[in-house]
Amino acid sequence: MGINAMSIEHTEGIVLKTYDYSDTSKIAVVFTKRFGKVKVIAKGARNQRSKMSAIVEPGSLVKMVFYMKPERELFQLSEAGLLDQFTAVRSDIEKFAYYMYILELVDSLFEHEEGDGCFFESLVSLIRAFSVSADAEMCVRAVEVAVLHALGHMLELTKCVECGREIPSALLTGAAYHAGGRVRFHENRKVFNYSFGHGGILCRSCAPAERNRAHCSHACAAAMAALLGADPGAVAALDPSFRQRAELKNILRKTLDFHLGKALKSLSFLDQVLVGRKP
Numbered sequence: 001m002g003i004n005a006m007s008i009e010h011t012e013g014i015v016l017k018t019y020d021y022s023d024t025s026k027i028a029v030v031f032t033k034r035f036g037k038v039k040v041i042a043k044g045a046r047n048q049r050s051k052m053s054a055i056v057e058p059g060s061l062v063k064m065v066f067y068m069k070p071e072r073e074l075f076q077l078s079e080a081g082l083l084d085q086f087t088a089v090r091s092d093i094e095k096f097a098y099y100m101y102i103l104e105l106v107d108s109l110f111e112h113e114e115g116d117g118c119f120f121e122s123l124v125s126l127i128r129a130f131s132v133s134a135d136a137e138m139c140v141r142a143v144e145v146a147v148l149h150a151l152g153h154m155l156e157l158t159k160c161v162e163c164g165r166e167i168p169s170a171l172l173t174g175a176a177y178h179a180g181g182r183v184r185f186h187e188n189r190k191v192f193n194y195s196f197g198h199g200g201i202l203c204r205s206c207a208p209a210e211r212n213r214a215h216c217s218h219a220c221a222a223a224m225a226a227l228l229g230a231d232p233g234a235v236a237a238l239d240p241s242f243r244q245r246a247e248l249k250n251i252l253r254k255t256l257d258f259h260l261g262k263a264l265k266s267l268s269f270l271d272q273v274l275v276g277r278k279p
């Protein structure tokens, strides 16, 4: 086989976004199980009667067949079938806003053909859990942690991210407790210094030299540790307080923004939806 050989590939994927291309075609950016993030052109998909147009929609889980060529960044989609549209998400404005954010986050942080099947599997299972969960917020925090972890930006909670000095594990385990089948976290004033640039805890000697840092309560660090590698069932059991959720959101936001280097469009929509919901 020559180096420019075209191959026919089958995979599953989550459609992250689509846009029109020419009068008749659509381009879709898809996070796939086998090839990470890829871009495909769906010829004829702008025709409303085309089967493709209903399938290749942002947020859909699809199986697809496409022609892959080395050194190319746009592949031709040959067939697509719908596996799941997550309809529960589309009928709930808050979940819909969160979902648009998840899709834009993955699209913005992964490069062409970056990402692996392991992350794909956890993304899909978190989206499934998110679509039916009463606590969409914590599922989204779990996606953020999974994204950072998949990209290697995360999350050093056992030793100083700068010098490697060990952080006593009892500080994290002691911050969590079980109550009524849920995992809760003690409110106290003890904080770590957290580097959102490096994605981890700093010891007292290293903290002053790091500009991109914030205080992070032991509860918040323990919640991050619990989200890291947690399956959707374990995420559902987490029950941080209102204040702890706000802190967790803030620390992860700062960490993600550090790597994004731009504002996400979906975030302003999400913020409007969430503000409208508050009592």
Ligand SMILES: [Zn+2]
Residues within 6 Å of the ligand: 160, 161, 162, 163, 164, 165, 202, 203, 204, 205, 206, 207
């Ligand atoms: Zn240190």
